[in-house]
Amino acid sequence: MMRAALIAPIDNSLYARLVASELQQQEGVQLCGMLVRSPWSWKRLRGELGRDGARLLAKIGQKFLLGDERFAEQAGENLMNLVRQRGLQMDSLRRMAREHDIPYLQAKDINDAASQRFLAGCAPQTIAFTGGGLVRKPILSIPEIGVLNCHTGMLPRYRGMDVMEWTAAEGQIGSVGMGVSLHLMDAGVDSGAILLKRSLTPQKGESMQQVRARLEVLMVQMMVEGVCALRDGNVQPQAQEAKAGRQYYVMHSRVREFAERMRARQVDKR
Amino acid sequence: MMRKVLARLLESCAKRLEGFTPPEEIKTTILKGVFELRIPDNADAKLQKEMDDLKALLWQLGWLKEEQIVLTEAHPLLKPDENWRALLDQERIFDAQGWQGGSAGKLLCLLEESDPLVQQAIKRTMEALLRHVEVKRQKSLQKFQPPLTRPQQRLERYAISILFSRYARQKGDLRFLNTALKMNEWFAKQDPRKTSMLEKACRLRALAEQELSARELLA
Numbered sequence: 001m002m003r004a005a006l007i008a009p010i011d012n013s014l015y016a017r018l019v020a021s022e023l024q025q026q027e028g029v030q031l032c033g034m035l036v037r038s039p040w041s042w043k044r045l046r047g048e049l050g051r052d053g054a055r056l057l058a059k060i061g062q063k064f065l066l067g068d069e070r071f072a073e074q075a076g077e078n079l080m081n082l083v084r085q086r087g088l089q090m091d092s093l094r095r096m097a098r099e100h101d102i103p104y105l106q107a108k109d110i111n112d113a114a115s116q117r118f119l120a121g122c123a124p125q126t127i128a129f130t131g132g133g134l135v136r137k138p139i140l141s142i143p144e145i146g147v148l149n150c151h152t153g154m155l156p157r158y159r160g161m162d163v164m165e166w167t168a169a170e171g172q173i174g175s176v177g178m179g180v181s182l183h184l185m186d187a188g189v190d191s192g193a194i195l196l197k198r199s200l201t202p203q204k205g206e207s208m209q210q211v212r213a214r215l216e217v218l219m220v221q222m223m224v225e226g227v228c229a230l231r232d233g234n235v236q237p238q239a240q241e242a243k244a245g246r247q248y249y250v251m252h253s254r255v256r257e258f259a260e261r262m263r264a265r266q267v268d269k270r
Numbered sequence: 271m272m273r274k275v276l277a278r279l280l281e282s283c284a285k286r287l288e289g290f291t292p293p294e295e296i297k298t299t300i301l302k303g304v305f306e307l308r309i310p311d312n313a314d315a316k317l318q319k320e321m322d323d324l325k326a327l328l329w330q331l332g333w334l335k336e337e338q339i340v341l342t343e344a345h346p347l348l349k350p351d352e353n354w355r356a357l358l359d360q361e362r363i364f365d366a367q368g369w370q371g372g373s374a375g376k377l378l379c380l381l382e383e384s385d386p387l388v389q390q391a392i393k394r395t396m397e398a399l400l401r402h403v404e405v406k407r408q409k410s411l412q413k414f415q416p417p418l419t420r421p422q423q424r425l426e427r428y429a430i431s432i433l434f435s436r437y438a439r440q441k442g443d444l445r446f447l448n449t450a451l452k453m454n455e456w457f458a459k460q461d462p463r464k465t466s467m468l469e470k471a472c473r474l475r476a477l478a479e480q481e482l483s484a485r486e487l488l489a
Contacts (some may be wrong), residue, residue: 055288057281057283058280058281058285060365061278065274066274069274071272136334166444249449250446255448257290
């Protein structure tokens with residue numbers, strides 16, 4: 001039996017809910033705890049405003065005002081379609097925890113002492129991280145196997161922020177590809193050992209947002225696949241070479257516009 | 271329905287706020303700024319050199335219709351000496367004590383040097399500096415060694431933006447131009463309007479250097 005805990009960025013995160021629900025249904029996997037970051041914290045707001053700038057406004061609109069409805073007008077593969085396919089009913093992690101008797105904690109800071117005590121008490125072998133900010137060493141050291149993160153980019157080459165856009169901007173869609181990497185988290189940024197990698201081919205006319213929506217579906221599948229592979233002992237994490245990749249940062253809107261042009265150049269004119 | 275309208279409103283606000291200054295507007299700002307800078311005949315060598323370098327950049331951008339202007343030799347004070355090179359080797363240009371004031375200009379002088387060991391040392395310093403500016407954002411580059419006055423700090427930050435733009439161009443590494451674009455926007459918002467001629471010239475040069483890199487890397 002693999003004991004897995006979950007860390008989520010907000011209680012109604014669709015990605016986190018799907019991962020939790022899928023893990024709950026796996027034989028030989030026990031969801032032993034859920035740690036959810038509270039959205040109402042001044043520290044969190046300040047941190048995200050500093051990182052995302054004006055983009056935070058759009059994020060608030062999408063995640064808090066629209067919630068799952070934000071997928072309604074999106075064509076193609078996305079998390080909402082996965083919800084429909086799986087018949088997922090549950091609208092919050094809190095509700096799921098209550099219904100399945102899973103220990104649950106909402107915390108202002110996922111690294112604080114209460115969160116550490118909570119997770120240590122759950123005694124997980126692994127933690128599925130679905131967002132919620134930086135994870136510090138005391139939390140990273142709790143599970144015996146490690147904390148799993150699905151990164152929206154091809155590791156080790158593309159670490160950090162906005163890497164899908166950076167892949168396009170650097171003309172690497174064809175060679176490196178757009179994809180998802182499941183890795184164990186360490187003190188660095190996306191620098192831990194890699195478990196699984198998968199890429200997809202962007203279609204002609206497909207926007208970055210649509211590609212991202214497809215990658216999110218892949219992230220759910222890979223997180224569950226990773227936990228099951230660890231349970232069965234048939235995956236060997238591969239350490240990353242520090243020099244094999246670069247760290248990327250939030251993209252300036254002028255570079256972002258260039259990335260979109262580069263995406264079109266690489267994909268639409270193929 | 272109401273939630274949808276509000277979400278759309280927030281999204282359009284975000285797009286408007288996130289939008290960047292169009293390159294044409296930046297060009298106008300630079301040319302207007304250069305025109306308004308009336309450098310006296312007896313200007314000191316530093317200011318004169320800054321203006322010459324700025325004009326050389328404008329010429330490279332095709333915005334000056336004069337005969338070719340080439341970059342002049344670096345000021346002797348900017349040339350890296352042995353002590354500074356030792357600090358670079360020991361990765362102490364930028365450490366917990368802060369940024370070694372004057373290092374941006376010295377690094378610019380060294381960019382063309384072919385010694386692979388020097389290039390590796392520069393690379394390490396540039397990556398550390400990039401990470402610091404991106405993580406701390408507007409609060410970055412506040413500690414200098416030895417301590418600098420406020421105008422000197424601003425000059426050093428302009429020099430770092432220039433260094434980022436040129437390094438991006440030299441290495442074909444968009445990440446550094448990305449950070450220079452952000453830095454130049456922060457300067458425009460936070461720096462005082464009334465500054466010395468030297469500061470004005472440096473700020474214009476940071477913008478011109480950014481535009482030259484953008485022309486090469488974002489085309």
